[in-house]
Amino acid sequence: MIVPDNNVIVNEVEKLIEKYGSGRENLLPVLQDIQRKFGFISDFAMQEIAHKMNIHPVEVYGVVTFYSFLSTEPKGKYIIRLCKTISCDLAGKDAVANTLQRELGLKFGETSSDRKFTLEYCHCIGMCDQGPAMLINEQVYTKLTPSKVIEIIENLK
Amino acid sequence: MPIINDTVFFDERAHGEALEKALKMTPQEVVLEVRESGLRGRGGAGFPTGTKWMLALTAKSDKKFVVCNADEGEPGTFKDRVLLSEYTKLVLEGIVIGGYAIQAQKGFIYLRGEYAYLYEYLNDYLERMRKEKRLGKNILGTNFDFDIEIRLGSGAYVCGEETALIESLEGHRGEARNRPPFPVNTGYLGYPTIVNNVETFACAYIVISKGAQWFSKYGTEKSKGMKLISVSGDCKKPGVYEVPFGIKVKELLELVGAEDTKAVQIGGASGICVPMSEIDRNISFEDIPTGGSVIIFNQNRNMLEVLKNFMEFFVEESCGQCTPCRIGNKKLLEGVELLEEGKCSHKYLNELIELGKTMQIASKCGLGQSSPNPFISIVTNFKDEIMSNSIRGKNGY
Ligand SMILES: Cc1cc2nc3c(=O)[nH]c(=O)nc-3n(C[C@H](O)[C@H](O)[C@H](O)COP(=O)(O)O)c2cc1C
Ligand code: SF4
Ligand code: FES
Numbered sequence: 001m002i003v004p005d006n007n008v009i010v011n012e013v014e015k016l017i018e019k020y021g022s023g024r025e026n027l028l029p030v031l032q033d034i035q036r037k038f039g040f041i042s043d044f045a046m047q048e049i050a051h052k053m054n055i056h057p058v059e060v061y062g063v064v065t066f067y068s069f070l071s072t073e074p075k076g077k078y079i080i081r082l083c084k085t086i087s088c089d090l091a092g093k094d095a096v097a098n099t100l101q102r103e104l105g106l107k108f109g110e111t112s113s114d115r116k117f118t119l120e121y122c123h124c125i126g127m128c129d130q131g132p133a134m135l136i137n138e139q140v141y142t143k144l145t146p147s148k149v150i151e152i153i154e155n156l157k
Numbered sequence: 158m159p160i161i162n163d164t165v166f167f168d169e170r171a172h173g174e175a176l177e178k179a180l181k182m183t184p185q186e187v188v189l190e191v192r193e194s195g196l197r198g199r200g201g202a203g204f205p206t207g208t209k210w211m212l213a214l215t216a217k218s219d220k221k222f223v224v225c226n227a228d229e230g231e232p233g234t235f236k237d238r239v240l241l242s243e244y245t246k247l248v249l250e251g252i253v254i255g256g257y258a259i260q261a262q263k264g265f266i267y268l269r270g271e272y273a274y275l276y277e278y279l280n281d282y283l284e285r286m287r288k289e290k291r292l293g294k295n296i297l298g299t300n301f302d303f304d305i306e307i308r309l310g311s312g313a314y315v316c317g318e319e320t321a322l323i324e325s326l327e328g329h330r331g332e333a334r335n336r337p338p339f340p341v342n343t344g345y346l347g348y349p350t351i352v353n354n355v356e357t358f359a360c361a362y363i364v365i366s367k368g369a370q371w372f373s374k375y376g377t378e379k380s381k382g383m384k385l386i387s388v389s390g391d392c393k394k395p396g397v398y399e400v401p402f403g404i405k406v407k408e409l410l411e412l413v414g415a416e417d418t419k420a421v422q423i424g425g426a427s428g429i430c431v432p433m434s435e436i437d438r439n440i441s442f443e444d445i446p447t448g449g450s451v452i453i454f455n456q457n458r459n460m461l462e463v464l465k466n467f468m469e470f471f472v473e474e475s476c477g478q479c480t481p482c483r484i485g486n487k488k489l490l491e492g493v494e495l496l497e498e499g500k501c502s503h504k505y506l507n508e509l510i511e512l513g514k515t516m517q518i519a520s521k522c523g524l525g526q527s528s529p530n531p532f533i534s535i536v537t538n539f540k541d542e543i544m545s546n547s548i549r550g551k552n553g554y
Contacts, residue, residue: 023328025327025346026328028308028311028325063328063330066332066476067312067331085232086390086426086452087390090390090452090454123232123314123473124232126237128232128235129388129396129397130395131389135271138273
């Protein structure tokens with residue numbers, strides 16, 4: 001993935017404001033769509049959104065940095081979020097975590113240099129009866145085992 | 158998707174047509190029926206739903222809002238996901254009934270970002286409701302107009318707190334507000350707003366369809382009706398269970414096939430840890446209240462590791478707005494680490510318990526007020542285990 005051209009961002013922001021409206025209450029949906037499309041929210045994008053919504057860029061920055069699913073740094077095409085909360089932990093999260101790190105060559109919190117994968121931990125994703133569980137972008141994977149993880153990663157590579 | 162298994166009374170709940178019925182009643186009648194049922198909020202705090210709706214109905218305003226809290230972030234809870242995906246009609250039409258009851262024009266579903274995979278399904282369902290005249294203008298041929306919009310969260314547990322949720326809906330950081338004023342007066346964009354849990358709307362549907370009397374047959378004096386419980390951890394049959402309020406912890410353990418149990422965490426990370434000596438206690442607002450998370454630990458589990466997992470959760474999820482919660486949770490987590498290393502004296506442990514009690518009183522919102530619960534209950538109920546950990550220490554001496 002390459003860093004998007006500023007013109008592309010200007011157009012995208014304009015489109016989104018048209019879709020959702022320019023009121024402050026529409027800030028999150030706009031940010032979420034930018035995040036989904038570009039994999040992060042650049043300084044330029046934050047300024048552009050602030051300008052179009054008539055709020056201070058610092059306000060937008062404050063919102064982006066509050067939410068763990070929004071980021072100011074580029075993320076991978078596939079964001080892998082492994083649940084580290086207690087029920088998944090009891091169900092064997094550690095073995096899955098090790099497998100993910102080894103197969104991806106990444107530590108938790110890192111993004112691969114080709115921007116294909118980001119590996120993160122997250123908190124409970126509401127799959128506690130079927131743990132260990134993880135999300136890859138918006139898809140959920142449950143009852144993970146090391147061999148299942150290897151297969152999932154192979155399919156994405 | 159897992160199905161609701163081994164439910165006790167779920168059949169009898171078979172749903173009926175509540176929306177038709179509600180729209181033939183006056184808004185006041187709907188609210189009174191809900192009030193009479195004794196229904197209390199299923200999100201955890203247990204505020205009487207009828208009272209909340211009455212306050213919003215009588216609030217004078219040209220605009221009012223309904224918010225369905227589908228942020229379901231409490232560790233160990235997943236019953237709202239099951240309701241949204243498998244009992245969609247009860248939830249969505251429950252929201253419409255709520256809208257009619259308080260005379261609102263618009264509803265939001267605040268769906269946690271982790272459940273984004275449900276977005277399309279729910280949106281299609283709403284579209285179908287519009288086609289069938291169960292949503293939108295002139296619902297079922299009446300002059301009631303109401304629509305629902307789904308908004309996604311973005312990965313912040315505190316946004317489940319109702320005022321933080323409203324902040325988030327308004328495009329701000331999800332930081333809790335001071336209460337009062339309450340959302341029923343000053344909610345979304347300053348308008349009267351009811352915020353209710355997913356399960357509360359499904360219950361309201363049942364109350365209207367089956368009647369307040371039927372609903373209040375189940376449960377206890379102060380906790381009416383059935384409750385959905387999400388069970389995970391060490392047991393043979395984890396999943397969502399429907400049980401009457403008042404069920405003993407012991408009975409629940411039997412139901413889910415838990416053996417060799419050491420402790421049960423009820424209410425998620427912000428709940429309490431119940432040791433086997435107390436399993437005669439029951440799940441209800443009178444005894445152990447819960448939004449529905451039950452996590453079971455067997456004899457092999459290390460309770461200090463369990464506690465550490467919870468405290469890490471709170472340190473990461475605290476919004477940092479107020480000091481007792483921001484600093485307090487860090488101190489409690491450091492205390493757990495000292496215990497692990499065998500360096501926490503009994504005196505310091507008592508000081509940490511006192512700190513926890515201060516946090517319960519002095520924190521601004523429910524996160525900081527309840528985050529000391531697992532700390533206090535685990536170190537109190539498992540003191541021998543935790544202090545023996547400290548004598549041996551990690552490296553053993
Ligand atoms: C930190 C925190 C997180 C919360 N998360 C949720 C949640 O995910 N879902 C929910 O329904 N209520 C949650 N609540 C409770 C809400 O503030 C509110 O009481 C509830 O939505 C009211 O609905 P009810 O009366 O129908 O339960 C949370 C409270 C706190 C303090
Ligand atoms: S108690 Fe914690 S989460 Fe709530 S407002 Fe204070 S710092 Fe934020
Ligand atoms: S604890 Fe992992 S999904 Fe709930």
